[in-house]
Amino acid sequence: MTEPPRPPIRPPTGRLGILTPGMGAVATTFFAGCEAVKRSLGLPVGSMTQMGTLRLGLRTEHRQPYIRDFVPLAKVTDLVFGGWDIFPEDAYQAARKAGVLDRELLEQLRAPLEAIRPMAAVFDSAFVKNLHGPNVKRGPTKLDLAEQLRADIRGFLQRNELERCVMVWCASTETYLAPGPAHASLAAFEKALRDNDPSIAPSMVYAYASLMEGVPFANGAPNLTVDTAALQELAKKQRVPISGKDFKTGQTLVKTVIAPMLKARMLGLNGWFSTNILGNRDGEVLEDPGAFRSKEVSKLSVLDTILEPELYPQLYGDFSHKVSINYYPPRGDNKEGWDNIDLFGWLGYPMQLKINFLCRDSILAAPIVLDLALFSDLAARAGMSGIQEWLSFYYKSPMAAPGLDPEHDLFIQQMKLKNNLRHLMGEELITHLGTEYYED
Ligand SMILES: NC(=O)c1ccc[n+]([C@@H]2O[C@H](COP(=O)([O-])OP(=O)(O)OC[C@H]3O[C@@H](n4cnc5c(N)ncnc54)[C@H](O)[C@@H]3O)[C@@H](O)[C@H]2O)c1
Secondary structure, three states: OOOOOOOOOOOOOOOEEEEEEOOOHHHHHHHHHHHHHHOOOOOOOOOHHHHOEOOEOOHHHOEOOEHHHHOOOOOHHHEEEEEEEOOOOOHHHHHHHHOOOOHHHHHHOHHHHHOOOOEEEOOOOOOOOOOOOOOEOOOOOHHHHHHHHHHHHHHHHHHOOOOEEEEEEOOOOOOOOOOOHHHOOHHHHHHHHHOOOOOOOHHHHHHHHHHHOOOOEEEOOOOOOOOOHHHHHHHHHHOOEEEOOOEOOOHHHHHHHHHHHHHHOOOEEEEEEEEEEEOOHHHHHOOOHHHHHHHHHHHHHHHHHHHOOOOOHHHHOOOEEEEEEEEOHHHOOOOEEEEEEEEEOHHHOEEEEEEEEEOOHHHHHHHHHHHHHHHHHHHHHOOOOEEOHHHHHHEOOOOOOOOOOOOOOHHHHHHHHHHHHHHHOOOOOOOOOOHHHHOO
């Protein structure tokens, strides 16, 4: 079947705004990192859009452009930042408090960071129990709060003389919420906004405002947010790209590499025990069982989808999977994760694999925010809308069409992403078949 010709991708003219609900450790590490890159004070390590290449054509052609040269992406030097938070501190103060980046580097970036002041947040302590801050909007209904956010977005665009922006959720993880009647359709959702329905979380109010303004939305936390029929309907109606959920950074990043290895070699699994210590504000919020439940669901789903126990009951039919996060203040943002994997091989003989990852949460998350922002903007300019499955690469719990299993394997996700870019640019997809090199 031949596809209709793609409409041309609109060029990334002018500057691009990036708005983050939440200006904590991840968002400020991201803002500061981009400002550092703009001034050649550091490299955007971990960002596929900035550091990565992709192969075009045959291996013998040696065509390997940088992704940033191959697809028309906004440049880091053209990014403008804004955000919302329940705390009134500007991005410089918030970055100091988060304690991720060195003071010396932050001093050099003080002026641009001080210029990023949080707009008043839409917040509901029923969804984030362990935080209390004064910088919060008031309004009679959730619809009214959404209107205030829409006015914020328009004001940000006007003040900065921008035509485009994207929104990336970098705020705290909200308490676990199962999809209910208010999320089933756009009509039900809008009625629920008017009725102040308790099942409409603040993140959904931001997402609604974003989509109504035609602004792409990416969800860095495990909250439901745009993973609902209602907001997917709105994304399609407004022709806006959406993606989520939950940045794939430390332990789950490793899990989605090791689990496909076990499966590729048909090695069995008896159990996988994962635990973490984390001392930042995210860790504090996740002390609340409701917020941890959101994270746990996001972290647990990975193994079942990769290992497919229903297809391989002898290998994966009965494994135990435990995940815990312990709030331990002395470590700050420097998370330490331990994985103990009980696997088995030939004739069922048991083996163990231990992984001890001493990572830095926000250092791993910041490049993901950048890539998601740039790719979401690209998708919008290319006329793509609704769920962007090709961005699964960046998420712990990737959104997929109803009835479709998400893809968790990091390398399949990477292939999907790169093939999507080739497809967008009218280049041949790479199948890795390789027979062409051996034909007479
Ligand atoms: N760092 C990682 O590796 C990683 C990985 C996956 C997901 N995440 C998620 O990213 C999010 C941000 O992480 P972080 O380490 O920056 O956390 P953080 O606690 O440092 O920052 C979150 C900020 O959001 C603010 N906030 C909470 N509710 C808000 C609302 N309704 N509107 C506006 N602001 C609000 C808080 O005041 C806080 O400043 C968390 O949800 C976290 O679970 C982080």
